[in-house]
Amino acid sequence: RLGPRERRPRPLSVPGQGTRDHPPAHTALRDRLLAAVVACFKRHGAAAIDTPVLELRETLMGKYGEEAKLIYELQDQGGELLALRYDLTVPFARYLAMNKITNMKRYHIAKVYRRDNPATTRGRYREFYQCDFDIAGQFDPMIPDAECLKIVHEILSDLQLGDFLIKVNDRRILNGIFAVCGIPESKFITMCCSVDKLDKVPWEEVRSEMVGEKGLSPEAADHIGEYVQLHGGLELIEQLLQDPKLSQNKLAKEGLGDMKLLFEYLTLFGITGKISFDLSLARGLDYYTGVIFEAVLLQQENDHVEEPVSVGSVAGGGRYDGLVGMFDPKGRKVPCVGISIGIERIFSILEQRMKASGEKVRTTETQVLVATPHKHLLAARLKLISELWGAGIKAEMLYKKDPKLLKQLQYCEDMGIPLAAIVGDQELTDGVVKLRDVATRKEVDIPREKLVDEIRRRLEP
Amino acid sequence: RLGPRERRPRPLSVPGQGTRDHPPAHTALRDRLLAAVVACFKRHGAAAIDTPVLELRETLMGKYGEEAKLIYELQDQGGELLALRYDLTVPFARYLAMNKITNMKRYHIAKVYRRDNPATTRGRYREFYQCDFDIAGQFDPMIPDAECLKIVHEILSDLQLGDFLIKVNDRRILNGIFAVCGIPESKFITMCCSVDKLDKVPWEEVRSEMVGEKGLSPEAADHIGEYVQLHGGLELIEQLLQDPKLSQNKLAKEGLGDMKLLFEYLTLFGITGKISFDLSLARGLDYYTGVIFEAVLLQQENDHVEEPVSVGSVAGGGRYDGLVGMFDPKGRKVPCVGISIGIERIFSILEQRMKASGEKVRTTETQVLVATPHKHLLAARLKLISELWGAGIKAEMLYKKDPKLLKQLQYCEDMGIPLAAIVGDQELTDGVVKLRDVATRKEVDIPREKLVDEIRRRLEP
Structure with missing residues (x-):
């Protein structure tokens, strides 16, 4: 019979x-x-900041429109009411307001949380990384808006x-379109959601x-439809600037003027070869106030389709000039634009590609395995590996007192370790170490005092 | 009169x-x-993993003893009951059991969460980084236990x-001491907490x-006191191995034998110069089963105190051979040791030291500011900076159409940018760029096609 301890069900070992x-x-x-991604952000002069995963619930409320229901809330365990951050933009705005910063170029790479319907096969998770600039x-x-687009272009090219x-659009142009189509201002945000x-669809x-x-x-709907199905470049901007109705709308005119710039x-x-002024781009979030953008990957040419088809958004962003003011006691605004x-999603694509090509990622960077050819040499291994670590060489050894040489060499093969440094009684007597190239299986005796230099020389790119 | 929108209180802009x-x-x-820290972990051949910040509540329950009350729980919003991870060790054990991994060397650097009484002046926060190997x-x-100590030694030295x-001790030695002092096994864990x-104190x-x-x-207490106030090295281990009572206790004997090894x-x-076998070291957590350790910084010599005094723990760890088995459906054990x-705390010390020395950290890595000496040259700046980015040079420009040269140079000084690349009408005509060394204020005209090479040459270490 099992005691009560054994009968207790074990915890589920799943995330x-x-x-x-x-x-x-x-x-x-x-x-x-x-x-x-970080290399690109640094190339453009951004500094890194970090903010807590936990935010006060009130910080997040009223910023995400209908999506607010997806915010993870913490249990009230006494003290403040907390929630998990939903993106990195609202915490950034809070940070700027709190520290009265009116001028900053920053990046932030961290996880965010959304109680969304997970679609893990399509790479949609409830916890995921965002990389914001x-x-x-x-x-x-x-x-600054142009630099944001340049960064997206650089990263996707790299x-x-x-x-x-x-795709690029401007909330002011969209709102101008809604206005000239006779839509009341109170419906602009819900119209954006539809568009x-x-x-x-x-x-x-x-x-x-x-x-x-x-x-x-x-x-009214048909009228909106005539506009939002348009996309093009500079010539479309010029055409809309001449549009008898739109050109009379102050917001739309401002937006089109900036789009031209x-x-x-x-x-x-x-x-510009990869930029499309696309009037159907609206983006869901409430806080955008000006230019908005979204990058999509196009179907590969070898897929034999006539027109390139979008396979999903891999970057997005826009201008949000009002968000910081929502946190400032006096409502002082700090204009912002970001991506x-x-x-x-990019990770999923790269992962699939590596699977298809059979390429393997090394998971460690070990350069040398310290090995012994026979028994009673643990002390020799410990001394040698300690010397290598001291010289900054990445080295491992098996955690056995007397491992078989074959097992040690097999470990090198499995883990992609390029070199083995082998010490036996003979090598100890001769003051040398046998250095083995794992790929070619060639072995050379190296005087012990020259080992570190020889390893460095062999590993030079 | 303010409208209802304006009257709504603004959210607090604090974390x-x-x-x-x-x-x-x-x-x-x-x-x-x-x-x-990562460089050291990689030098020892560790692979990185990542686990979610959110764990099932049942995963964390029964692992932390009295500290469990400090776990952050998420609100029940439908679906599973979740909590924020309390450390990286329990998620690692869950990960091993779930994936039936019996052999792994990994590191994980991530934030953990504890509803502790914050003592932010002493560097104790509710959200903080852990770096685990x-x-x-x-x-x-x-x-493996010896390698863990070697890593702590390397990092603190580096x-x-x-x-x-x-400080090093072993739970089996402590438990052996409690046993020979007549303490019932049910009280071992609470005794550890006292010690x-x-x-x-x-x-x-x-x-x-x-x-x-x-x-x-x-x-019984006095008897315990005789043991737990001892500390020393190999000679103390030998002495305790000869202790008439302890040497009769199976657990203590095992622990002492391993300590000698x-x-x-x-x-x-x-x-060994920086290692102390210290019988007062117990560590609070429930899950340790063998060797335990903790590193403390000692008061600096120039503090003029007679004996070095500990100023706080900067690393800790130990062996936990039973934790993975708690997650395995059949209770299969995977022995583990980690740090x-x-x-x-290390960060706080380094920060204070930098403040004291007046050393400033650069927050960006920008190498060149692209500047113009007079008006109507925005296009020239945009073209030049685009060339530099394309060549992998870290470059910035001010986001003004017509910034004053003085402002641009001031920005270099403020941000520690070493070079300014200046283009005016004359430079454009001559096909050159004026390269300015910000520190020495020396300016040289460089042919445009040689600019990238010249910048690279100047920035070589």
């Missing part, structure tokens, strides 16, 4: 729904990816993800939502 | 109690510190934190807790 563990191969690839401050129009397109669906569906659920007249700067950066790189 | 934002100077120093697997005794001491206080206080609160006879290996590593580097 929570929509979250996951990252094993070594995963973490090594992700670290490599994040390093490329933002520029806060009152500057001349569109210069990572060699295949062809991509960066935002155009990348997933056809216009007819969006139209029927506008007419059926949101109470628009069919004429933005394209001018992007031309100087030489990246967020969708690292999880 | 939660016991948590904090990390501004750029802080983050830059911390990243440097973490890089040194653990070796899981059935190996020959004390080889960081040049001043003199330190690593663990000896680094903060004198023996008399611990004794009166044992007698007063925990119901020990004065004789450990000191043998540490001698080969050449680090945790107290990065937050």
Whole structure:
């Protein structure tokens, strides 16, 4: 009979729904990816900050519109009411307001939390990384905005993800369109939500939502439809600036003027080839006030489709000039523009590609295995490995008193360790170490005092 | 009159109690510190893993003894009951059991959460980083344990934190002591908690807790006191192995035998000078089963005190052979030993030291500011900076159409940017860029096509 201790059910050894563990191969690839993103952010002069995962609940409330229901709340265990951060933008705005900072270029790479319906096969999780770059401050129009787009362009090019397109629009242009189509201002945000669906569903569906659920007249909806299905470049901006109705709307005119300026700067950066002014781009979040953008990967050419099809958003962002003011006691505004790189989706793509190619990621960086060919040499191994560590060499040994040489060499093969440093009685007597190249199986005796230099020489790129 | 919108109180712009934002100077120093720790972990062949911040509540229950009340729980919003991880060790054990891994050397650097009484002045926060290195697997005794101590020794030496001491003990020795002093097994854990206080309070206080609160006879307490106030090296181990009572206790004998072996290996590593076998070391957590250790910094010599005094623990760890089995459906055990580097306390020390020395950390890595000496040259700046970014140079420009040269140079001084690349009409005509060394104020015209090479040459270390 089992005692009460044995009968107690063991805890489930699984992570929570929509979250996951990252094993070594995963973490090594992700670290490599994040390093490329950080390198780009640093190339553009950004400083790093960090904020807590826990925020006061009231900090997050009223910032995310309908999405607020997805915020993770902590139990009231006495003290403050807390929640897990939903993105890195609201904490950044809080940070700026709290420290009265009016001018800052920062990046922040960290996990955020959303009680979303997990779709783990499509790379959507409840805990996921965001990689944000933002520029806060009152500057001349569109210069920081253009740099944000340049950064997205650089990162997606550096990572060699295949062809991509960066869609650009402006909330002021959208709001201007809604206004000239006779929509009351109170409905602008819900209209944005409808328009935002155009990348997933056809216009007819969006139209029927506008007419059926949101109470628009069919004429108003059709009128909106004429605008939001347009996309192009500088010539479309010029055309809309001449549009008899839009050109009369102050907001739309401002937005179109800035869009023209933005394209001018992007031309100087030489990246307009991958930029599309797309009037269907709306983005869901409440806090955007000006230019908005979203980058999508296009189907690869070898997929034999006639027109490139979007396979999902990998970066997004925009201007949010009002958010910092929501945290300032006097409502002082700090204009901001920023981007967020969708690292999880990019990771999924890279992972699939590596699987397909059969390429393996090394999960450790060990350069040398310290090995012995026969028994009673643990002390010799411990002394030698200690010397190597002291010289900054990445070294391992098996945690057995008397491991078989074959097992030790097999470990090198399994882990991709390029060199083995072997000491036996003979080597100890001769004052040498047998250095073995694991790939070629060639062995050479190296005088002990020259071992570190020889290892360094062999590992030079 | 204000409208209802304006009257709504603005959200507090502060982080939660016991948590904090990390501004750029802080983050830059911390990243440097973490890089040194990661370098050491990689030198010892560890792979990185990552686990979710959110764990199932049942995963954490029954692992932390009295400390369990400090676990942050999430609100029941439907679905699973969740909590924030309390350390990185329990998630590691869950990960091993879930994936049936019996052999792994991993590191994990991430934030953990404790609803502790924050003592932010002493560097104790509710959200803080842990840096863990653990070796899981059935190996020959004390080889992985010795490597853990070697790693602590390397990290504390590399960081040049001043003199330190690593205290070592074994739970089996402590339990053996309790047994020979006539304490029932059910009281072993609470006895450990009492003994663990000896680094903060004198023996008399611990004794009166044992007698007063925990119901020990004065004789039993005194008997314990004779043992737990001992500390020393190999000679103390030998002495206790000869102790007529302890040597009769199976657990104590095992522990002392392993301790002797450990000191043998540490001698080969050449680090026994900073290791103390200290019988007062107990460590609070329930899950330790064998060797335990804790590193403390000693008061600096220039503090003019006769004997070095501990100024706080900066690393700790031990062997926990039963934890993985708690998650395995069949209770299969995977022996583990690991260390945790107290990065937050180390950070506080380094921060204070930098403040005292007046040394400033650069928060960005920008190498060149692209500047213009007069108006109407925004396009020239955008083209030049784009070239530099394309060549991998870290470059910034001010986000103004027509910034004053003085302001641009001032920005270089403020941010520690070493070079300014200046283009005016004359330079454009001549096909050159004026490269200015910010420190010496020397300017040289460089042909545009040689600019990138010249910048690289100047920035070589």
